[in-house]
Amino acid sequence: MDEAERIRKQKELIEFIGVQQEREGFQPVTARIMGMLMVMDKEEYTFDEIVEEMQISKSSASTALKNLELRGVIEYVTYPGDRKRYFRFVSGEIDGMIDEMKKKMKQHAIIIHQILDLKKDPNSRNALFLKNILTGMEFFMLQLDKFKEEYHSRP
Amino acid sequence: MDEAERIRKQKELIEFIGVQQEREGFQPVTARIMGMLMVMDKEEYTFDEIVEEMQISKSSASTALKNLELRGVIEYVTYPGDRKRYFRFVSGEIDGMIDEMKKKMKQHAIIIHQILDLKKDPNSRNALFLKNILTGMEFFMLQLDKFKEEYHSRP
DNA sequence: TTTTTAGTTCGATATTTTGCGAACTAAAAA
DNA sequence: TTTTTAGTTCGCAAAATATCGAACTAAAAA
Numbered sequence: 219m220d221e222a223e224r225i226r227k228q229k230e231l232i233e234f235i236g237v238q239q240e241r242e243g244f245q246p247v248t249a250r251i252m253g254m255l256m257v258m259d260k261e262e263y264t265f266d267e268i269v270e271e272m273q274i275s276k277s278s279a280s281t282a283l284k285n286l287e288l289r290g291v292i293e294y295v296t297y298p299g300d301r302k303r304y305f306r307f308v309s310g311e312i313d314g315m316i317d318e319m320k321k322k323m324k325q326h327a328i329i330i331h332q333i334l335d336l337k338k339d340p341n342s343r344n345a346l347f348l349k350n351i352l353t354g355m356e357f358f359m360l361q362l363d364k365f366k367e368e369y370h371s372r373p
Numbered sequence: 374m375d376e377a378e379r380i381r382k383q384k385e386l387i388e389f390i391g392v393q394q395e396r397e398g399f400q401p402v403t404a405r406i407m408g409m410l411m412v413m414d415k416e417e418y419t420f421d422e423i424v425e426e427m428q429i430s431k432s433s434a435s436t437a438l439k440n441l442e443l444r445g446v447i448e449y450v451t452y453p454g455d456r457k458r459y460f461r462f463v464s465g466e467i468d469g470m471i472d473e474m475k476k477k478m479k480q481h482a483i484i485i486h487q488i489l490d491l492k493k494d495p496n497s498r499n500a501l502f503l504k505n506i507l508t509g510m511e512f513f514m515l516q517l518d519k520f521k522e523e524y525h526s527r528p
Numbered sequence: 529t530t531t532t533t534a535g536t537t538c539g540a541t542a543t544t545t546t547g548c549g550a551a552c553t554a555a556a557a558a
Numbered sequence: 559t560t561t562t563t564a565g566t567t568c569g570c571a572a573a574a575t576a577t578c579g580a581a582c583t584a585a586a587a588a
Binding site: 224227228231234235238241243255256257259261306307309310311312315316329332333336337338339342343344347348350351354355357358361365368369372 | 379382383386389390393396398410411412414416461462464465466467470471484487488491492493494497498499502503505506509510512513516520523524527
């Protein structure tokens with residue numbers, strides 16, 4: 219695979235990640251900036267480089283970058299004697315991802331609890347099924363911490 | 374909590390679940406139908422009951438129900454001598470949820486592999502971080518099957 | 529056979545979201 | 559002090575999406 223081919227494929231992948239991240243609730247431009255910061259060989263971009271590379275307005279870039287920072291997806295660094303910000307992807311750890319997963323699951327569990335609390339018949343089809351799921355989720359969440367330990371002490 | 378209060382809270386919860394499911398990519402009406410089928414005491418609704426209860430057009434109901442069925446969220450049953458369909462929430466099992474999770478994670482892993490394959494420098498900041506995540510994800514996916522076993526053989 | 533039921537399909541309309549440009553700001557440089 | 563840089567904010571227009579209504583269909587009932 220030659221250089222041009224590789225770069226073409228990178229662009230394609232950015233687009234694919236873009237579409238995927240849109241489904242996760244990011245706006246189109248935002249999703250593609252994420253993709254770019256993950257995929258490209260250059261891994262730190264200034265505001266103007268992003269505007270240039272993505273062919274978007276400064277306002278779109280501003281909005282997107284603020285959003286990504288707020289969500290903890292990107293961060294920026296600065297270098298002495300240069301007042302530009304250099305935006306880059308945050309390099310999270312596996313532990314952080316597990317915690318994230320746990321948090322999300324806990325929120326789901328709360329909702330399920332609320333549904334159950336409001337059921338007239340606690341033995342209705344849905345109620346029983348939801349109780350079942352809840353038990354599974356609780357067991358699963360307990361396993362997650364065990365997983366972290368095992369992962370770090372693996373051979 | 375009296376009956377009226379309970380029902381009011383159910384409606385509130387449907388709205389909350391609706392907003393939540395919109396973020397997961399469902400359209401507003403679709404998301405609220407999901408909520409309704411999970412939360413309400415009546416757990417099987419005909420097409421016309423859904424139209425009535427949600428105050429939506431038949432076409433919206435049709436589109437939403439088809440979508441939910443396609444995604445495996447709801448199903449319908451029929452009763453002899455009654456040609457209406459009775460729509461209800463699918464009662465998935467914990468195993469199905471785990472498989473779902475694994476499938477999603479596998480897709481993510483494929484993307485990460487692709488990013489890595491296209492990096493010029495395999496030791497760049499992002500490349501190293503992505504490799505790290507990949508290792509974690511692979512370990513995690515191995516654990517998932519173990520989890521299923523343990524869950525089923527729990528005391 | 530005709531009518532009714534239980535939905536489906538499709539084009540039009542309403543609503544929401546997205547991205548832009550112009551004007552603005554705070555800090556640094558000249 | 560004035561100018562430039564590096565963005566931010568906000569109202570608007572365009573694009574995308576959601577929902578609707580009207581016409582349609584296939585199967586069952588009359």
